[in-house]
Amino acid sequence: MPNSEPVRLGRKRPLPSCPNPLFLKWLTELRDEAKEKGLKTQYTYQKAINSLNKYPLPLRNAKEAKILQNFGDGICKILDEKLQRHYRENGEAPIQSLTSRAPPPGGADNNSSAPSKKTNATEEPTKPKRGGGRKKNREYVPQQRSGGYAVLLTLFRESQIPGGKGYMFKMELQSEAQLLCDKSFTVPDLGSKYTAWSSVSTLIQKNLVIKSHNPARYSLTEEGLSLAARLQSVEQGTRVASEFHSEEAEEEEAVGEAVVDLTVSDEDDDEKEEGRTDPTERLTCATKTGSGVEERSPAGKSQASQAASKKLNGGCLQPGTYEIILCVDFIETTGGSHHCKQELVKELQRNGVNFDVRKLSVGDFLWVAREKLVPVPGQLRAPVGRELVLDYIIERKRMDDLCGSIIDGRFREQKFRIKRCGLRRPIYLVEEHGKAASHLSLPEATLQQAIVNTQVVDGFFVKRVQDVRESAAYLTVMTRYLTKLYQNKTLICRSRELEGDAEAEKGEGGTPFCSLMSFAEFNHGAMKNKCQTVREVFARQLMQISGLSGDKAAAILEHYSTPQSLMTTYEQCASEAEKEKLLSTIRYGKLKRNVGPVLSRTVYQLYCTEGALS
The missing domain is CATH 3.40.50.10130 (Rossmann fold)
Structure with missing residues (x-):
C-alpha cells in the first residue's frame, strides 16, 4: 500500500476577515475594560462581538448594526460616538480599509492575520476557565498601600506580639490597617460602592486569611503568614531607605548650627520614631510636657499600661485635644x-x-x-x-x-x-x-x-x-x-x-x-434592624413570653444557644414531666434565682406543642 499523507486537522480554508475591524476593535476594548473592573457588561460586549464576527457585510455606521443580535441602543450610541471622534481625527476615510490599524485583542503583534484576530476576540474570555494561561499560576501579591496589603501586614504584626490572641476583630482590624492603606476601609470612593475592606473577601478566597467565630475573627493561614512576612521585610527595607535619606538631609541642614530648637522638629521626630519602631512594640502614646518636648515611656512600665496601649485603635486623645x-x-x-x-x-x-x-x-x-x-486653609469642609x-x-x-x-x-x-x-x-x-x-x-x-x-x-x-x-x-x-x-x-x-x-x-x-x-x-x-444571629433571634423569641426577662433569657442562652439545641435536649428527656422541668433549675441574675417550673413549662409548650396553644 502506498504511504498515505498525514491527516491535517482543523479548517481547510481560513475564515474571512471581519469587514468591520474598527467596530470589532472598539467592542473588544470595551469588553476588556469591563472585565478589568469586574462588570457583568463584559458578557454583553462579548455577545455583540460574536454577532459582529458572523455578519459578512460592511457597516457604514452604528445605526445599521441594530439589525444584528445583541446590539442595543446603548452599544450603538457608544460606537457612534467613537466613530464621530475617529472621523474628526482621521478624516472621512472609509472605516473598512483600516484592518491593519485594529490591534488584535489577544495581544499578538500587528502583523497577525485577520483570522487570528477573530479567534482571539471570541475566545479570550474563556482562557482563564481552561487553565492554560500564565495568570492562573502567578502568585497573588497585593499592591503596596492597598487594602489587602494593609490587612496582611496588620494581622502579621498582631501575630508577632508575645502572648497575643492571634486574631483580630473587624473594627479593630480596620482601625489598625487604615494607617497602612491609602483608601478608606469604611467610606467608598466617589462613584464606587467598594472600600478597602472589600479586598478581605479576595484574601479569604486565596486562602491567605481565615474568618471564624461570631463576632467574626480574622487570622492568617500558613500561606498568608509566609506572604505577610515577605511584605513586612519589604516594608522595613523601604522605611529604612526613606529614613536614611531624610536623616542625611537633616544632617546637612544642621551643619554649622550650634543651637537646635526642639519644639520646631517635634512632629518630625515623632513621625520618624514611629517609622523606626514596629507598631507592636509601641507601649504608649507619646505625651508632651508644658515646654512641648516629647517624653518617652520608662522601661519599667506596668503591664496594665502596656496592655492598654496595645489597644490603640487609631491612636489616643490627649487631655486638652x-x-x-x-x-x-x-x-x-x-x-x-x-x-x-x-x-x-x-x-x-x-x-x-x-x-x-x-x-x-x-x-x-x-x-x-x-x-x-x-480647619485647613483653602479646604471647603x-x-x-x-x-x-x-x-x-x-x-x-x-x-x-x-x-x-x-x-x-x-x-x-x-x-x-x-x-x-x-x-x-x-x-x-x-x-x-x-x-x-x-x-x-x-x-x-x-x-x-x-x-x-x-x-x-x-x-x-x-x-x-x-x-x-x-x-x-x-x-x-x-x-x-x-x-x-x-x-x-x-x-x-x-x-x-x-x-x-x-x-x-x-x-x-x-x-x-x-x-x-x-x-x-x-x-x-446597637442598630435594631441589623443582620442578627440565630442566638439573637432566639433571645428575642424568649423575651416575648410574659414574665421572661432579659436576664432569664440570657441564662437560658448560656445552656441552649439555639432552638435546635433546646429541641435536641427535649427529645433526650424520658418523660413529659422531665421536659416541663428542664429549664426550671437554671439560675439567672445577681441573686442566682431559679427560672422556676411555671416559665419552664411555658417554654416547653411553646416549642413542643403541635397546633394552636390553648
Missing part, C-alpha cells in the same frame, strides 16, 4: 409634641450646652469626646475629628410614653438593648408631669413599680424630674460634670468586642487613662 459634646437623638427634637421637644432644644441653647442632634441607634442622649481639629463615646447613656420617658411602652412591649426590649450596647452607666430619666399619670391606661402603682424595678433589678440609675425644663437642667449639669471628670484623662479607642478598662488607670506621669468605643462602632453595633 478633645471636647465633651452632648448627643441628642433626632426623635427628641422632631415629631410628636413638637412644642415640648423644641422647648428642650431652646433650654439647652439657653444654658450654653454644646450639643449635636443626630440619629442614635439606642437611647435618647449620650456624650462623646470629639477631637479638636483646626472642616476636617472631622475622631469621636469616642463616654460610658453614660440616657433613656428619657414621660409617664404616658412609659405606659405605652409597657403595653406594647418596648419597655423591656429597650432596657435589654441599652444593657447590651457596651456603655456601663445607663440612666433612666422619668418625667412625671404631676398628676398626669392618674389619667393613663395603667394604674399609677404599676408605673411606679416598673420604675423601681428598672433601678433595683436592671441596675439603671433613675432620675425623676417634673417636666422638660428640669430634664434640660439635668442634661446641662451632667454635661458640665462629665467635662470636668474627663478633662485630665487620656482617652484610648478600643473595639467593642474587647474588654475595656472599667476604671481609669494611671499612665505615664500619673496621667489617668480610660478606653472607650468609637461612636461609629457603637452606633452600628
Whole structure:
C-alpha cells in the first residue's frame, strides 16, 4: 500500500476577515475594560462581538448594526460616538480599509492575520476557565498601600506580639490597617460602592486569611503568614531607605548650627520614631510636657499600661485635644409634641450646652469626646475629628410614653438593648408631669413599680424630674460634670468586642487613662434592624413570653444557644414531666434565682406543642 499523507486537522480554508475591524476593535476594548473592573457588561460586549464576527457585510455606521443580535441602543450610541471622534481625527476615510490599524485583542503583534484576530476576540474570555494561561499560576501579591496589603501586614504584626490572641476583630482590624492603606476601609470612593475592606473577601478566597467565630475573627493561614512576612521585610527595607535619606538631609541642614530648637522638629521626630519602631512594640502614646518636648515611656512600665496601649485603635486623645459634646437623638427634637421637644432644644441653647442632634441607634442622649481639629486653609469642609463615646447613656420617658411602652412591649426590649450596647452607666430619666399619670391606661402603682424595678433589678440609675425644663437642667449639669471628670484623662479607642478598662488607670506621669468605643462602632453595633444571629433571634423569641426577662433569657442562652439545641435536649428527656422541668433549675441574675417550673413549662409548650396553644 502506498504511504498515505498525514491527516491535517482543523479548517481547510481560513475564515474571512471581519469587514468591520474598527467596530470589532472598539467592542473588544470595551469588553476588556469591563472585565478589568469586574462588570457583568463584559458578557454583553462579548455577545455583540460574536454577532459582529458572523455578519459578512460592511457597516457604514452604528445605526445599521441594530439589525444584528445583541446590539442595543446603548452599544450603538457608544460606537457612534467613537466613530464621530475617529472621523474628526482621521478624516472621512472609509472605516473598512483600516484592518491593519485594529490591534488584535489577544495581544499578538500587528502583523497577525485577520483570522487570528477573530479567534482571539471570541475566545479570550474563556482562557482563564481552561487553565492554560500564565495568570492562573502567578502568585497573588497585593499592591503596596492597598487594602489587602494593609490587612496582611496588620494581622502579621498582631501575630508577632508575645502572648497575643492571634486574631483580630473587624473594627479593630480596620482601625489598625487604615494607617497602612491609602483608601478608606469604611467610606467608598466617589462613584464606587467598594472600600478597602472589600479586598478581605479576595484574601479569604486565596486562602491567605481565615474568618471564624461570631463576632467574626480574622487570622492568617500558613500561606498568608509566609506572604505577610515577605511584605513586612519589604516594608522595613523601604522605611529604612526613606529614613536614611531624610536623616542625611537633616544632617546637612544642621551643619554649622550650634543651637537646635526642639519644639520646631517635634512632629518630625515623632513621625520618624514611629517609622523606626514596629507598631507592636509601641507601649504608649507619646505625651508632651508644658515646654512641648516629647517624653518617652520608662522601661519599667506596668503591664496594665502596656496592655492598654496595645489597644490603640487609631491612636489616643490627649487631655486638652478633645471636647465633651452632648448627643441628642433626632426623635427628641422632631415629631410628636413638637412644642415640648423644641422647648428642650431652646433650654439647652439657653444654658450654653454644646450639643449635636443626630440619629442614635439606642437611647435618647449620650456624650462623646470629639477631637479638636483646626480647619485647613483653602479646604471647603472642616476636617472631622475622631469621636469616642463616654460610658453614660440616657433613656428619657414621660409617664404616658412609659405606659405605652409597657403595653406594647418596648419597655423591656429597650432596657435589654441599652444593657447590651457596651456603655456601663445607663440612666433612666422619668418625667412625671404631676398628676398626669392618674389619667393613663395603667394604674399609677404599676408605673411606679416598673420604675423601681428598672433601678433595683436592671441596675439603671433613675432620675425623676417634673417636666422638660428640669430634664434640660439635668442634661446641662451632667454635661458640665462629665467635662470636668474627663478633662485630665487620656482617652484610648478600643473595639467593642474587647474588654475595656472599667476604671481609669494611671499612665505615664500619673496621667489617668480610660478606653472607650468609637461612636461609629457603637452606633452600628446597637442598630435594631441589623443582620442578627440565630442566638439573637432566639433571645428575642424568649423575651416575648410574659414574665421572661432579659436576664432569664440570657441564662437560658448560656445552656441552649439555639432552638435546635433546646429541641435536641427535649427529645433526650424520658418523660413529659422531665421536659416541663428542664429549664426550671437554671439560675439567672445577681441573686442566682431559679427560672422556676411555671416559665419552664411555658417554654416547653411553646416549642413542643403541635397546633394552636390553648
